[in-house]
Amino acid sequence: MADGDYIASVDIGSSKVVVLIADRLDDGLLEVVGHAKEVSKGVIRGEIVDVDALVSVIEKVANKAGKSCNSEFDSVIVNISDPNLRVFNLTPNKHVDSDLVKKSDVEALMRTAEAQRFKETEQRISSITHHYILDKDSDTEQGVVVKRPIGEQADMLEASVHIVVAAKQRVKNIERSLGLCGFQAQKLVINSMASSEPYLTPAQKDNGICLVDVGAGVVDLSVFKQGRIFYSTAIQVGAEQVTWDIANAFNAPFAEAERLKLEHGQAQVKTLERDMLIGFRQNDDVADYCLSHESLIEVIEESYKALLLSIKKKIQEDENLYRSIKGFVFVGGGVKIEGYADLAFDCLKKRVRVGHVNREVIRLNPNSVSSNENLLAPEYACALGLLLFNDEELGYKEEQLVNKGGIKSAFKNLMSSF
Numbered sequence: 001m002a003d004g005d006y007i008a009s010v011d012i013g014s015s016k017v018v019v020l021i022a023d024r025l026d027d028g029l030l031e032v033v034g035h036a037k038e039v040s041k042g043v044i045r046g047e048i049v050d051v052d053a054l055v056s057v058i059e060k061v062a063n064k065a066g067k068s069c070n071s072e073f074d075s076v077i078v079n080i081s082d083p084n085l086r087v088f089n090l091t092p093n094k095h096v097d098s099d100l101v102k103k104s105d106v107e108a109l110m111r112t113a114e115a116q117r118f119k120e121t122e123q124r125i126s127s128i129t130h131h132y133i134l135d136k137d138s139d140t141e142q143g144v145v146v147k148r149p150i151g152e153q154a155d156m157l158e159a160s161v162h163i164v165v166a167a168k169q170r171v172k173n174i175e176r177s178l179g180l181c182g183f184q185a186q187k188l189v190i191n192s193m194a195s196s197e198p199y200l201t202p203a204q205k206d207n208g209i210c211l212v213d214v215g216a217g218v219v220d221l222s223v224f225k226q227g228r229i230f231y232s233t234a235i236q237v238g239a240e241q242v243t244w245d246i247a248n249a250f251n252a253p254f255a256e257a258e259r260l261k262l263e264h265g266q267a268q269v270k271t272l273e274r275d276m277l278i279g280f281r282q283n284d285d286v287a288d289y290c291l292s293h294e295s296l297i298e299v300i301e302e303s304y305k306a307l308l309l310s311i312k313k314k315i316q317e318d319e320n321l322y323r324s325i326k327g328f329v330f331v332g333g334g335v336k337i338e339g340y341a342d343l344a345f346d347c348l349k350k351r352v353r354v355g356h357v358n359r360e361v362i363r364l365n366p367n368s369v370s371s372n373e374n375l376l377a378p379e380y381a382c383a384l385g386l387l388l389f390n391d392e393e394l395g396y397k398e399e400q401l402v403n404k405g406g407i408k409s410a411f412k413n414l415m416s417s418f
Contacts, residue, residue, distance in 0.1 A: 006033070008065075008073040009386035010058065010183075014217030014240065015041050015333065017057045018383040019065035020375070021073065022362070030362045030376055030387055034069030038059045043209040046081035046218035048173040055180045062181060075186040077386040078174060079194055080125060081218045082166040083234040088116055093136070093158035101134075101149045105157055113161040122165040125188045130228040133158040162229050164190055173300065187389070190232055191220035194385035195331050198353035198362055202227060208326040211355075212311060213381060214334030216240040219311060223325060231321055235314055239309060239334025245303040250291055251282045260296060267304055267339035269297045301343065307334075308347040327351030333379030354378065361388060 007030070011018040021034035033066040038061045042053030066072060066292070093102040095103055114127060134154035136143035146152060166188075175185050196205070205224040217238045223231040247257035264278055277290040316322045327350055330340065335354050344352040348349045357376040362384055364375055 001030050004233060006071050007387050008076045009383050010076045010078045011383035012079060013040055013215055014045055016040050017061050019061050020383045020387055021065055021069055021071055022387045026246050031365050033365045034065050034071055035375055036064035036068060044217060048177060051177050054177050058181045060178060074182060075184045077187045077389060078165055078185050079191050079382050079386060080170060080174060080188045081191050081220055083236050085164060085190060085231045085232060088163040090161045091158055096154050096157050099153055099155055101152050101154055103150055106150060109159045116163060121168055123168045123171050124163060126164045128369040130160040130163045141403050157306040168374060187233055187242045189386055189389050191210060191382050192222035192232060193229060193387050194389050195381040196222060196386035197385040198357045199329055199331055199381060208324050210328045211327045212239060212328055212330050214239055214330060214332040223321060225285060233314060235310055242300060246299055249299045252280055253283055264293060264296055265300050265337050266297055267343040268301055269294060271339050300332050304343055305347055308344055312348055325350060329353055329355045331378045331381035335378055335387050
């Protein structure tokens with residue numbers, strides 16, 4: 001294991017809570033060394049509705065993750081989902097007082113960007129500077145693009161800044177839940193922005209890709225163009241709705257409907273080779289019942305169609321935005337069903353694929369992560385992406401999140417409680 005600092009992420013979802021711990025290797029690659037997950041409690045459609053219930057889950061999963069790699073941590077990167085989040089893409093500029101760009105010039109630009117006025121109920125959760133432009137021509141809109149402008153010669157300096165704001169109450173609930181566990185939210189990242197990191201390459205972000213994270217209770221999506229994020233939103237419906245539709249169609253308990261979906265589900269009836277009878281249990285009834293495989297898939301297909309069309313409708317609120325999208329990449333546990341990409345293509349009429357983790361940026365430690373835990377599967381997209389979101393190229397400074405040496409008092413107290 002390389003020397004350095006561990007990074008810890010907490011993915012708070014409607015169906016599960018995941019904690020991943022990673023080590024940054026000498027070559028810059030992130031290696032997942034510890035993990036744990038538990039069924040989520042106190043979260044409905046991405047919103048924390050019972051802090052105490054969620055705290056009990058976070059404590060349990062954090063304890064298991066720490067034990068899995070013998071590590072301690074009290075600071076984490078955490079996700080946030082908010083259907084009312086807003087995105088600002090700003091381009092502040094200023095005259096450079098001397099021939100060379102100074103730190104004070106960059107700081108003045110950032111103050112201008114962050115002076116954007118928000119609603120009293122909103123809070124800024126991220127500010128990302130994608131790049132700077134030196135001496136942009138007002139006629140051609142061209143200039144010299146740089147990542148680090150300090151020390152460069154220029155008369156005018158411009159920045160490309162992406163700011164995300166979310167509801168204060170949602171932020172407070174997340175911070176309070178972590179605080180009661182003894183953890184600090186070192187950074188909050190919206191789901192789809194985090195999920196994009198292990199799944200989208202810089203070239204894909206240049207070409208106009210929409211990353212869609214289909215969770216149990218929420219769909220989060222972000223549109224990337226010219227290497228940066230242009231649009232983000234959340235829809236308070238997810239793959240859990242498919243399970244409820246199955247339950248309602250066949251009068252089955254939710255858990256039984258989930259079993260039918262996982263064991264026998266596929267996205268399109270036309271791909272079914274032959275029909276058969278499937279045994280299942282109905283509500284408050286000990287008798288055995290059967291349904292046809294075809295009828296089950298019909299319900300699943302119609303439910304997923306409704307979900308996909310709600311995504312399309314949301315994006316089409318900005319007609320120019322939808323036209324600019326060249327394709328979709330889907331991640332999240334909700335896309336783990338046979339034929340999903342084909343159904344999505346039929347509904348969206350755009351290029352579609354289910355995401356695959358870029359193993360050039362993150363990998364699993366074979367000695368720490370058991371072979372039966374597929375942490376590179378789509379349902380771990382957000383948790384993996386939170387680890388990667390501490391990358392300097394996104395506009396953040398690298399920070400020491402978890403000290404390998406010394407026992408953190410908060411974590412020590414947590415460990416002693418079990």
